[in-house]
Amino acid sequence: xxxxxxxxxxxxxxxxxxxxxxxxxxxxxxxxxxxxxxxxxxxxxxxxxxxxxxxxxxxxxxxxxxxxxxxxxxxxxxxxxxxxxxxxxxxxxxxxxxxxxxxxxxxxxxxxxxxxxxxxxxxxxxxxxxxxxxxxxxxxxxxxxxxxxxxxxxxxxxxxxxxxxxxxxxxxxxxxxxxxxxxxxxxxxxxxxxxxxxxxxxxxxxxxxxxxxxxxxxxxxxxxxxxxxxxxxxxxxxxxxxxxxxxxxxxxxxxxxxxxxxxxxxxxxxxxxxxxxxxxxxxxxxxxxxxxxxxxxxxxxxxxxxxxxxxxxxxxxxxxxxxxxxxxxxxxxxxxxxxxxxxxxxxxxxxxxxxxxxxxxxxxxxxxxxxxxxxxxxxxxxxxxxxxxxxxxxxxxxxxxxxxxxxxxxxxxxxxxxxxxxxxxxxxxxxxxxxxxxxxxxxxxxxxxxxxxxxxxxxxxxxxxxxxxxxxxxxxxxxxxxxxxxxxxxxxxxxxxxxxxxxxxxxxxxxxxxxxxxxxxxxxxxxxxxxxxxxxxxxxxxxxxxxxxxx
Amino acid sequence: xxxxxxxxxxxxxxxxxxxxxxxxxxxxxxxxxxxxxxxxxxxxxxxxxxxxxxxxxxxxxxxxxxxxxxxxxxxxxxxxxxxxxxxxxxxxxxxxxxxxxxxxxxxxxxxxxxxxxxxxxxxxxxxxxxxxxxxxxxxxxxxxxxxxxxx
Numbered sequence: 001x002x003x004x005x006x007x008x009x010x011x012x013x014x015x016x017x018x019x020x021x022x023x024x025x026x027x028x029x030x031x032x033x034x035x036x037x038x039x040x041x042x043x044x045x046x047x048x049x050x051x052x053x054x055x056x057x058x059x060x061x062x063x064x065x066x067x068x069x070x071x072x073x074x075x076x077x078x079x080x081x082x083x084x085x086x087x088x089x090x091x092x093x094x095x096x097x098x099x100x101x102x103x104x105x106x107x108x109x110x111x112x113x114x115x116x117x118x119x120x121x122x123x124x125x126x127x128x129x130x131x132x133x134x135x136x137x138x139x140x141x142x143x144x145x146x147x148x149x150x151x152x153x154x155x156x157x158x159x160x161x162x163x164x165x166x167x168x169x170x171x172x173x174x175x176x177x178x179x180x181x182x183x184x185x186x187x188x189x190x191x192x193x194x195x196x197x198x199x200x201x202x203x204x205x206x207x208x209x210x211x212x213x214x215x216x217x218x219x220x221x222x223x224x225x226x227x228x229x230x231x232x233x234x235x236x237x238x239x240x241x242x243x244x245x246x247x248x249x250x251x252x253x254x255x256x257x258x259x260x261x262x263x264x265x266x267x268x269x270x271x272x273x274x275x276x277x278x279x280x281x282x283x284x285x286x287x288x289x290x291x292x293x294x295x296x297x298x299x300x301x302x303x304x305x306x307x308x309x310x311x312x313x314x315x316x317x318x319x320x321x322x323x324x325x326x327x328x329x330x331x332x333x334x335x336x337x338x339x340x341x342x343x344x345x346x347x348x349x350x351x352x353x354x355x356x357x358x359x360x361x362x363x364x365x366x367x368x369x370x371x372x373x374x375x376x377x378x379x380x381x382x383x384x385x386x387x388x389x390x391x392x393x394x395x396x397x398x399x400x401x402x403x404x405x406x407x408x409x410x411x412x413x414x415x416x417x418x419x420x421x422x423x424x425x426x427x428x429x430x431x432x433x434x435x436x437x438x439x440x441x442x443x444x445x446x447x448x449x450x451x452x453x454x455x456x457x458x459x460x461x462x463x464x465x466x467x468x469x470x471x472x473x474x475x476x477x478x479x480x481x482x483x484x485x486x487x488x489x490x491x492x493x494x495x496x497x498x499x500x501x502x503x504x505x506x507x508x509x510x511x512x513x514x515x516x517x518x519x520x521x522x523x524x525x526x527x528x529x530x531x532x533x534x535x536x537x538x539x540x541x542x543x544x545x546x547x548x549x550x551x
Numbered sequence: 552x553x554x555x556x557x558x559x560x561x562x563x564x565x566x567x568x569x570x571x572x573x574x575x576x577x578x579x580x581x582x583x584x585x586x587x588x589x590x591x592x593x594x595x596x597x598x599x600x601x602x603x604x605x606x607x608x609x610x611x612x613x614x615x616x617x618x619x620x621x622x623x624x625x626x627x628x629x630x631x632x633x634x635x636x637x638x639x640x641x642x643x644x645x646x647x648x649x650x651x652x653x654x655x656x657x658x659x660x661x662x663x664x665x666x667x668x669x670x671x672x673x674x675x676x677x678x679x680x681x682x683x684x685x686x687x688x689x690x691x692x693x694x695x696x697x698x699x700x701x702x
Contacts, residue, residue: 136626136629140629140633143633147633147636147637147640150637150640151640154644154647157647159651159652162644162647162648162651163648163657163658163660164660165644166578166644166648166657167657169637169640169641169644170573170581170585173585173637174573174585174588176633177585177588177589177592180592180596180630181592181595183596183626184592184595184596184599184623184626185595185599187596187599187622187623187626188598188599193622236660236663239662295666295669296666297666297669298662301662301666
């Protein structure tokens with residue numbers, strides 16, 4: 001049996017866990033055991049998937065026995081399995097952290113009976129989005145994770161969270177509607193929503209139609225990924241959520257958007273039709289985001305702005321659409337998920353130790369808690385891209401790819417990336433100076449907790465442990481950067497080539513759009529009803545029985 | 552492909568009203584706008600299915616071309632369920648906003664306002680050296696600077 005056929009378990013296991021934890025809502029201990037156990041199991045499975053894909057190549061699973069392009073497929077390739085592993089490491093660490101926080105707090109603030117099932121559903125949605133090879137199923141994956149995130153965002157229902165939650169929900173729903181409109185139009189234009197099939201059929205469309213569909217998908221994903229003109233909602237809504245929730249959102253949700261953008265650019269609409277606007281947008285995302293970060297005095301808001309800013313790096317790598325650029329972007333995504341999540345988890349610890357996440361109220365934390373200072377320092381310099389950390393390697397890869405490309409715009413972006421990196425250093429150095437280095441009495445409005453050192457308990461081990469583990473994982477990304485960069489390079493090569501992906505879904509005889517003439521023969525691997533170029537809309541799937549039953 | 556013009560016009564009106572409503576500040580109106588947008592999108596998906604046909608129940612004697620395309624309807628069903636869940640959640644949030652603040656409007660982010668009002672002058676970074684911090688007397692350094700830089 002091929003291990004790839006177990007891929008749907010990455011979605012099924014968390015959903016099963018959600019059902020179990022929901023049933024066990026009167027027994028917090030059982031909830032914790034079930035959710036952590038099932039998530040660990042998922043992580044093991046995904047590591048196995050990654051190993052198998054590494055050796056045997058891209059594989060696909062047809063769900064419910066419907067053959068593509070009729071049914072929903074899940075595709076495991078190197079990029080998606082890498083994203084799965086990294087996202088599961090993150091979500092497991094954050095889950096343990098949140099459980100630790102809940103145990104330490106006596107579960108006052110967050111109703112834990114809701115937290116565990118919702119969190120697992122969020123993980124299931126993220127896995128589904130990474131695995132799916134069907135555009136509508138991607139929408140369903142997005143909706144699963146978004147609906148779970150609405151609940152997590154407004155956990156506790158306090159005033160600020162409701163206010164932030166409203167912005168978040170409305171913006172997310174609008175982006176989902178845009179995505180759905182795009183899907184409808186793509187279906188109308190091509191008669192299919194299987195991504196591998198679309199990769200072939202979109203190439204046959206009129207360039208104007210194609211551009212329209214392309215832009216609509218990018219705008220929908222751009223809102224989710226928080227790319228500059230569409231990023232306004234993120235710093236507004238993320239900081240108010242509980243620390244572990246913000247951490248997992250910062251790590252995963254925007255990256256799912258980036259992942260979808262990568263698939264759009266490489267699989268559905270290859271070629272460089274929109275690369276110039278994407279590059280401009282990447283530059284603006286980097287600069288505007290980081291300038292916003294410098295203005296903040298709250299650590300969580302500052303980190304939210306750096307999150308927006310560093311999405312720009314990934315879009316930059318993507319927009320170069322060269323193997324080197326894409327490989328660096330893939331590496332950067334893995335690095336940034338880890339680092340940004342660790343920083344938000346550390347901020348949760350800072351809030352706990354110093355009583356606030358506002359830099360005006362903090363000071364002297366380095367002396368109060370040297371371990372906390374270390375935990376902040378490593379991911380912070382990693383984020384800013386100080387050698388030898390993985391942030392430096394990712395940025396170096398991007399800069400090299402940009403210089404290799406050599407166009408004036410790419411060189412401008414290289415300069416912009418360096419400036420953003422320096423400004424990131426400035427932003428995290430401000431946090432370091434104000435929260436960690438200065439004396440507590442130098443703070444503008446020192447938090448009483450800082451002076452009253454006697455009455456505070458130590459930070460709970462269950463919270464420090466996962467944070468430290470994540471920081472170590474971030475350092476491990478540096479140590480194993482060689483194999484990781486190789487993996488990123490391979491996956492970039494595969495994504496730009498598309499052959500492996502399309503063949504794994506549609507079979508060995510599938511036509512390759514890059515190789516065949518654009519208006520060549522009817523695709524051989526597709527049943528006759530699937531390709532009717534003369535009447536591409538609507539009735540293209542006459543004999544397909546209710547495929548959507550599985551959706 | 553034939554398109555039902557009535558459906559298209561209804562869809563256009565729904566989109567227009569929906570977009571108008573989500574630009575309002577009142578949450579209930581925003582919710583209504585989102586619902587209209589979701590339904591307009593459902594109509595759009597429906598119209599991508601092409602002309603109406605027979606129910607897609609398999610029958611050997613029927614020409615495959617006479618069937619209706621079932622996929623858009625399956626998509627719509629999923630999308631209806633999703634928008635139903637989101638609407639229920641929004642209603643919960645709106646009620647909570649009302650319970651907390653006795654108002655239906657979206658409120659501004661207080662921290663945003665505060666950061667926007669912050670003067671560009673930063674006491675920590677921009678002020679003149681506030682006090683003696685080094686072992687070299689400040690006065691000596693500044694006098695040396697006045698005389699044309701340090702020797």
